[in-house]
Amino acid sequence: MKLRSVKYLTGEGVKSIWANRLMSIASIGVLIACMTLIGLAVLLTSNVNQAMNNLETENVIMVYFNDRNSVLYGDSETLSSALAAANSSGDASGTASTASGSTSSTASTTASSTASTAATTDRYQIPESAYLIHNEDEAKAVCEEIRKLDNIHNVEFISSAQGLQNAKETVSDGGLTTLLDEDNPISHGAKVTLTDLSRFDETVASIRSVKGVDKVYTVRNLAQTITTIKNVVGNAGVWIIAILLIIALVIVSNTIRVTMYNRKLEIGIMKAVGATNAFIRFPFLIEGVTLGLISALLSEGVVYFCYRIAAEGLKSQFGGGMIRFSAMAWQLLGIFAVIGVLAGTVGSLIMISKYLRKEGSEFRAI
Amino acid sequence: MRTINEAAFLPTDLPVQTPPEPIIEFKGVSKTYVTGTHALRDVNVTIRRGEFVFVVGASGAGKSTFMKLIMREEKANTGDIIVNRFSLSRMPKKQIPMLRRTMGIVFQDFRLIESMTVFDNVAFAMHVTGAGNREIRKEVSRVLSQVGLGNKARSKPLELSGGEQQRVGLARALVNRPDLIIADEPTGNVDPNMSYEIVALLSEINQRGTTILMVTHDHNLVRDFHHRVIMLEDGQIVADNAEGAVL
Ligand SMILES: Nc1ncnc2c1ncn2[C@@H]1O[C@H](COP(=O)(O)OP(=O)(O)OP(=O)(O)O)[C@@H](O)[C@H]1O
Numbered sequence: 348m349k350l351r352s353v354k355y356l357t358g359e360g361v362k363s364i365w366a367n368r369l370m371s372i373a374s375i376g377v378l379i380a381c382m383t384l385i386g387l388a389v390l391l392t393s394n395v396n397q398a399m400n401n402l403e404t405e406n407v408i409m410v411y412f413n414d415r416n417s418v419l420y421g422d423s424e425t426l427s428s429a430l431a432a433a434n435s436s437g438d439a440s441g442t443a444s445t446a447s448g449s450t451s452s453t454a455s456t457t458a459s460s461t462a463s464t465a466a467t468t469d470r471y472q473i474p475e476s477a478y479l480i481h482n483e484d485e486a487k488a489v490c491e492e493i494r495k496l497d498n499i500h501n502v503e504f505i506s507s508a509q510g511l512q513n514a515k516e517t518v519s520d521g522g523l524t525t526l527l528d529e530d531n532p533i534s535h536g537a538k539v540t541l542t543d544l545s546r547f548d549e550t551v552a553s554i555r556s557v558k559g560v561d562k563v564y565t566v567r568n569l570a571q572t573i574t575t576i577k578n579v580v581g582n583a584g585v586w587i588i589a590i591l592l593i594i595a596l597v598i599v600s601n602t603i604r605v606t607m608y609n610r611k612l613e614i615g616i617m618k619a620v621g622a623t624n625a626f627i628r629f630p631f632l633i634e635g636v637t638l639g640l641i642s643a644l645l646s647e648g649v650v651y652f653c654y655r656i657a658a659e660g661l662k663s664q665f666g667g668g669m670i671r672f673s674a675m676a677w678q679l680l681g682i683f684a685v686i687g688v689l690a691g692t693v694g695s696l697i698m699i700s701k702y703l704r705k706e707g708s709e710f711r712a713i
Numbered sequence: 714m715r716t717i718n719e720a721a722f723l724p725t726d727l728p729v730q731t732p733p734e735p736i737i738e739f740k741g742v743s744k745t746y747v748t749g750t751h752a753l754r755d756v757n758v759t760i761r762r763g764e765f766v767f768v769v770g771a772s773g774a775g776k777s778t779f780m781k782l783i784m785r786e787e788k789a790n791t792g793d794i795i796v797n798r799f800s801l802s803r804m805p806k807k808q809i810p811m812l813r814r815t816m817g818i819v820f821q822d823f824r825l826i827e828s829m830t831v832f833d834n835v836a837f838a839m840h841v842t843g844a845g846n847r848e849i850r851k852e853v854s855r856v857l858s859q860v861g862l863g864n865k866a867r868s869k870p871l872e873l874s875g876g877e878q879q880r881v882g883l884a885r886a887l888v889n890r891p892d893l894i895i896a897d898e899p900t901g902n903v904d905p906n907m908s909y910e911i912v913a914l915l916s917e918i919n920q921r922g923t924t925i926l927m928v929t930h931d932h933n934l935v936r937d938f939h940h941r942v943i944m945l946e947d948g949q950i951v952a953d954n955a956e957g958a959v960l
């Protein structure tokens with residue numbers, strides 16, 4: 348098509364919006380409603396996702412390493428098998444323990460009693476070969492190994508001393524915890540956070556299989572809940588957007604149908620004087636796309652105000668952590684523009700093609 | 714031997730040896746609508762460049778069908794039609810616009826766009842061909858004065874009489890300088906005086922070389938303007954006053 352035809356037809360398309368202004372306003376209104384809902388769905392989904400991402404990184408996995416304490420204060424089986432293994436290999440050397448042995452945990456009581464029968468020089472004498480982590484440096488090396496795994500957000504080394512300190516802070520029981528100072532039962536460990544909670548189980552499994560890791564404590568339920576919320580919100584968002592897109596399409600094609608009905612005489616004359624189908628289609632396309640783009644611009648403004656109001660109301664739920672509109676403004680405008688152009692193009696082409704396909708009786712009214 | 718009517722439009726200063734080439738040829742054409750109506754049966758006819766032809770016949774005889782086949786609004790079931798060198802039976806649909814740009818179509822009900830001025834109604838047909846604004850202004854003015862509406866360019870169709878409206882329709886058909894004018898009862902909606910005016914105008918256009926094909930029920934027009942007359946009856950040509958016409 349010639350450039351001046353494009354110019355002429357663009358003008359005709361825009362004129363038609365004005366000529367059908369009532370219909371145009373109505374369809375712009377519905378399109379704005381659709382786009383606004385889509386925009387708010389996008390914003391809600393983004394906010395929920397962000398909130399969940401924050402939660403995700405706060406969902407801590409506690410890892411304890413296989414050190415002397417883990418053997419000594421672990422369950423009795425671990426201890427006896429460790430000692431048995433040590434004895435049979437003839438290696439009786441172990442780090443001398445200075446522990447007083449008075450703990451409240453059943454495990455340690457059992458452990459100490461078992462240990463006392465097996466030990467020769469020291470009640471708690473445990474051979475070094477019975478555990479893998481002998482000092483903080485080795486423990487930190489395990490942290491590095493964990494950090495190398497996939498889907499790890501952060502690994503924070505917690506020494507056994509730090510672990511005891513943390514325990515004291517949470518359990519406000521002065522007497523008991525001062526006693527523990529004498530013989531700290533807590534193993535070296537690490538706080539691990541994940542990037543993506545939906546791969547929780549597999550990541551935990553791979554942490555478990557790292558050499559030197561003894562126990563992994565997780566809050567699996569929270570991980571599942573977060574993953575579920577993300578999925579539900581994500582799916583709902585997709586459905587809402589899909590349905591609204593279809594509505595937008597129907598609206599535009601309906602407007603174009605009315606325009607075509609109003610202009611059936613013109614279309615007939617155009618055909619009579621030798622207009623190509625592309626030429627006839629073009630103004631309708633322009634009309635549809637223009638309606639879409641006008642709606643996109645107005646929707647951006649409407650969504651901005653709706654979001655400001657919503658942000659006020661939801662502040663308590665989301666804390667201060669709601670995404671700022673400006674961070675999403677261009678993305679939203681892009682989405683609206685795409686919806687507008689898509690609805691305008693597809694909506695008008697569906698309609699006009701339906702009519703143009705009819706062979707014969709082309710000069711008659713639709 | 715040539716008929717008087719035919720000789721009337723031939724340039725007198727040229728010796729006429731070979732007849733002008735055909736612009737429309739029907740070769741064994743039949744048209745049956747999906748309803749089963751046989752609108753045309755085995756029609757054979759040749760219309761040459763420069764002719765003025767009245768198509769007459771009773772209501773339902775197939776006159777409009779004849780015209781619609783020429784402008785390819787309907788397609789023949791059998792036979793071939795050649796219009797301006799386009800073979801309509803073999804022509805792909807995409808070519809229809811090109812065929813129509815070689816002809817001007819005049820409607821009984823004028824078909825003017827009421828919201829547009831006379832000028833824009835005529836210019837409309839030129840925009841379709843991708844003409845530029847300057848050319849459009851020039852040609853529209855030319856053709857409006859040709860039909861005697863040079864001073865009505867800014868009027869809206871509803872401000873004009875029926876005859877004037879049909880002259881706008883005629884101007885629109887003429888503006889792209891077609892070889893052929895197709896007019897199905899162009900005088901059907903105007904009073905007798907206006908009818909004469911319009912046919913006189915068409916005859917004048919025909920004098921300048923444009924082929925005219927016009928359906929009419931008006932016997933007075935056929936009698937007073939001496940042109941070739943093709944008569945249809947029940948989908949067949951039953952009379953043709955052209956020389957050498959085989960019936
Ligand atoms: N689109 C159509 N579908 C079915 N039948 C049709 C159609 N158009 C015309 N006919 C039939 O074909 C026959 C010829 O119709 P046509 O319109 O060619 O007649 P006509 O000579 O123009 O008549 P009139 O003088 O009344 O305009 C008629 O019987 C008519 O009913």
Ligand SMILES: [Mg+2]
Nearest residue numbers: 776777778897
């Ligand atoms: Mg008819």
